[in-house]
Amino acid sequence: MARIAISAAETSGDLIGSALVEALKAQDSSLQIEGLCGVKMQYAGCDKRWDMSLVNVMGFTEVLKKLPALLKLRKAIIQHFSTHKPDVFIGIDAPDFNFVIERKLKKQGIKTLHFISPSVWAWRQSRLKKIKKSSDLVLCLFPFEVDFYKRHNQRAVFVGHPLAEKLTPRRAHIASQEILLMPGSRTGEVKRLLPELLAAAAIMAKNTPSLAFHLALANDDLLAWATNLVGNQSVAISVGQAHIHMQRADLVLVASGTAALELALVGVPMVVVYKLSPLSYFIASRLIKSPYISLPNVIANKSLVPELIQDEANADNIATQALKILKSDQTELVTAFNQIHQSLKLNAAQESAKLIIDFINE
Incomplete structure (x- = not known):
């Protein structure tokens, strides 16, 4: 035995x-x-x-x-x-x-x-x-x-990868006009990214009034803070329901991490954002050897999805990239995502x- x-x-x-x-x-x-x-x-x-x-x-x-x-x-x-x-x-x-x-x-x-x-x-x-x-x-x-x-x-x-067995690529997605905000799970990460994501959402809403925005929080630790930050802005909020909303979203503004891989496995277009404290970024930028930070790009070894890092992860840049994606055909991207799923399952x-x-x- x-x-x-x-x-x-x-x-x-x-x-x-x-x-x-x-x-x-x-x-x-x-x-x-x-x-x-x-x-x-x-x-x-x-x-x-x-x-x-x-x-x-x-x-x-x-x-x-x-x-x-x-x-x-x-x-x-x-x-x-x-x-x-x-x-x-x-x-x-x-x-x-x-x-x-x-x-x-x-x-x-x-x-x-x-x-x-x-x-x-x-x-x-x-x-x-x-x-x-x-x-x-x-x-x-x-x-x-x-x-x-x-x-x-x-x-x-x-x-x-176990996630490739649990998540299935969605088929024949019908445009919903829903944009999902996923600012991460760690307190510092959420507090650095969510203000920029909400400001980007405001720019996008002004450009395309038909868009609907949803904020998916990983837990309720920052629910009160996030609710206060959203204020009167037209953004719905949920806790622990990211997988439900990513299935119907046209686009996700997402913090770099496992969530970006999950979105690729489901087949959802995204803009990846990444922001550390100034000191942490100073140290990390000197240690990182990969040309990409998001797993979809690392796996494909090419730029499938836009990555906005540190100072580039600001509201104007996020909104510009997001609107560009929404106005373009994403068939080729979704095909690449499906290939990632097949390679990991x-x-x-x-x-x-x-x-x-x-x-x-x-």
């Missing part, structure tokens, strides 16, 4: 990990899977030795506050699996937390695998040395990641489970 150790330290990791655990159990019901996980992975069949809530924090100050507890937990995980050696250790995302565990266990001859490559191809490429010391095998969500790792002699396999969980079992048996 093979034993699999696993560590998912974030909510997104628990979601992806649950599909992986379920697929592993489907291929071999005798597998013993245990580790750090959340409710979804536990329900799928993972023995929850440590609860993910102990480590699932965001933000620099929050991490600092929990740092002693995080270090203690990581030490406990290393000690447990050093004593009760698994056939493989799987770190799911959370590279800063999981790579240390992987590196310590790998030194003891335990096979290590990292699921979801960090964006080392885009920035902080110095992390590659850490990855090579930590992971025997990296499972990648994007094909270009494998090409990057091969150039640096790191074993990696493309398994597809490989049944990621099932493919990963098969690779992991084969990896154990090598």
Whole structure:
């Protein structure tokens, strides 16, 4: 009976990990899977030795506050699996937390695998040395990641993206005149972008009065602030319903991130905006190696969608790009989006489970 150790330290990791655990159990019901996980992975069949809530924090100050507890937990995980050696250790995302565990266990001859490559191809490429010391095998969500790792002699396999299985390209979209605003989920991000998006919406409404605008907030943390900011402007607001509204939107003004990939997978035209604090941008601009910031452009390796970065992410530029898209034929763009969907849909969980079992048996 093979034993699999696993560590998912974030909510997104628990979601992806649950599909992986379920697929592993489907291929071999005798597998013993245990580790750090959340409710979804536990329900799928993972023995929850440590609860993910102990480590699932965001933000620099929050991490600092929990740092002693995080270090203690990581030490406990290393000690447990050093004593009760698994056939493989799987770190799911959370590279800063999981790579240390992987590196310590790998030194003891335990096979290590990292699921979801960090964006080392885009920035902080110095992390590659850490990855090579930590992971025997990296499972990648994007094909270009494998090409990057091969150039640096790191074993990696493309398994597809789970979102491509959950999201389906819309067919025969009928123009709705609805413009969706998606300013992101993090507080700083929303506060930097939403004023510009609303100002762009005002310009667009003046140019084309028939347009209807909808603001999709990821959570209600900033609902009161956003409602006050919208004021008397004709913009509807919803919380946690972005997927519903993106299905019928003609265009989305979206913060760079996973949401841009979701829109591409559904087949929705977009304008991508990206804005950091001045200091963060100063640092990031010197570390980023990719010519593009949005995943649709990175995957296609060409400019499919407009990207407005930092000072360029202002109301006039956003409105200009948006109106240009609305007045042009988007058939070619939607075709390119459908190709992205096809390229990423490989049944990621099932493919990963098969690779992991084969990896154990090598």
